[in-house]
Amino acid sequence: MFAKRFSELRPYVPGEQPKDRAYVKLNANENPYPPAPAVQRAIRDFDASALRLYPDPDARELRRAIASTLGDEVTEEMVFVGNGSDEVLSFVFYTFFDDDAPLVFPEHTYSFYPVYAGYYDIPVSRAPLAPDYSVDVDALLAKKSSGIIFANPNAPTGISLPLAEVRRLLDSYPRDRAVVVDEAYVDFGGETAIPLLREYGNLVIVRTFSKSYCFAGARLGYIVANPDLIRAVFTTKNSFNHFPVDVLTQRIGIAACSEAGYYTEINSRIARTRDSFAASLSGEGWKVLPSRANFVFARKPGVSGRAVYERAKAAGILVRHFDQPGISDFVRISIGTDDDMRRLLEALKGAWS
Numbered sequence: 001m002f003a004k005r006f007s008e009l010r011p012y013v014p015g016e017q018p019k020d021r022a023y024v025k026l027n028a029n030e031n032p033y034p035p036a037p038a039v040q041r042a043i044r045d046f047d048a049s050a051l052r053l054y055p056d057p058d059a060r061e062l063r064r065a066i067a068s069t070l071g072d073e074v075t076e077e078m079v080f081v082g083n084g085s086d087e088v089l090s091f092v093f094y095t096f097f098d099d100d101a102p103l104v105f106p107e108h109t110y111s112f113y114p115v116y117a118g119y120y121d122i123p124v125s126r127a128p129l130a131p132d133y134s135v136d137v138d139a140l141l142a143k144k145s146s147g148i149i150f151a152n153p154n155a156p157t158g159i160s161l162p163l164a165e166v167r168r169l170l171d172s173y174p175r176d177r178a179v180v181v182d183e184a185y186v187d188f189g190g191e192t193a194i195p196l197l198r199e200y201g202n203l204v205i206v207r208t209f210s211k212s213y214c215f216a217g218a219r220l221g222y223i224v225a226n227p228d229l230i231r232a233v234f235t236t237k238n239s240f241n242h243f244p245v246d247v248l249t250q251r252i253g254i255a256a257c258s259e260a261g262y263y264t265e266i267n268s269r270i271a272r273t274r275d276s277f278a279a280s281l282s283g284e285g286w287k288v289l290p291s292r293a294n295f296v297f298a299r300k301p302g303v304s305g306r307a308v309y310e311r312a313k314a315a316g317i318l319v320r321h322f323d324q325p326g327i328s329d330f331v332r333i334s335i336g337t338d339d340d341m342r343r344l345l346e347a348l349k350g351a352w353s
């Protein structure tokens with residue numbers, strides 16, 4: 001009945017979405033604020049009869065709008081869009097990573113990478129993080145590889161790798177192998193690798209509207225890379241699904257790009273909430289990794305991540321913990337509104353002292 005490859009699938013497990021009561025959701029790194037007013041207007045003005053027709057398979061206007069938010073050096077030909085960055089990552093894995101050597105990524109990073117590697121039969125090798133949990137460029141370079149992928153800022157640590165380190169990695173890596181930098185969280189205070197695109201033709205940057213553009217429910221992700229690489233990803237996309245981004249999402253994506261200032265404002269607010277929340281947790285004796293993302297990765301010495309998760313859940317707040325060696329003491333807490341974070345602090349206060 002089932003194909004042999006099916007029995008070998010090991011699917012990704014997302015943050016839970018329980019429905020037994022109303023929870024404050026701080027477990028999926030969603031944005032607590034609504035999309036820009038222009039997006040709300042575009043939805044209100046949307047003519048449902050536009051759904052009769054297929055969308056533009058090349059999403060030209062949307063790609064042009066995205067390029068316009070990324071500075072003078074990025075053109076529409078350097079942008080590819082897909083159904084969330086998860087789908088975009090799937091195309092990237094299919095297009096660039098081979099099975100002649102392992103794909104290398106940090107030991108702790110976005111847990112979809114090993115899932116896609118399994119899906120496409122790409123061997124993998126995990127490079128240890130540095131003792132301070134930052135991505136270790138030398139460890140990534142230490143092995144022969146068919147490609148490298150990491151998130152910057154990394155997940156679930158939130159730690160950002162300085163641009164000079166990304167450059168050092170690219171300088172030491174063969175130019176005919178892809179280096180993929182997943183910038184899902186860059187808008188919360190990381191350093192983008194976009195200025196390096198002109199020099200490094202093997203650099204592939206993956207981004208999403210889900211986090212900083214408040215679009216997790218709409219599904220829109222993109223790649224920025226040199227036009228030859230983008231054309232290659234189009235070949236992959238057109239061999240799988242010609243129309244990954246629907247008419248409405250293309251429309252509201254364009255609207256979102258017209259109000260980049262709104263997003264800068266709310267994402268700086270999230271960064272401020274993050275920093276004051278991290279300071280409060282530290283004041284309560286927690287160890288908090290320095291985050292440049294819209295979440296913090298933290299542990300209370302002597303308490304398991306699961307115990308923290310359970311305590312928060314009992315108070316109606318969902319956080320994420322990972323039953324994985326090396327990080328099982330931590331919880332990953334998404335940054336919500338100031339009020340969400342106050343409620344969580346209240347729930348955790350004095351619990352284990």
Ligand SMILES: Cc1ncc(COP(=O)(O)O)c(C=O)c1O
Nearest residue numbers: 084085086110151184208210221
């Ligand atoms: C590092 C990283 N990359 C990509 C994604 C996928 O985002 P989406 O498919 O919503 O664009 C996530 C989601 O949590 C993530 O943490």
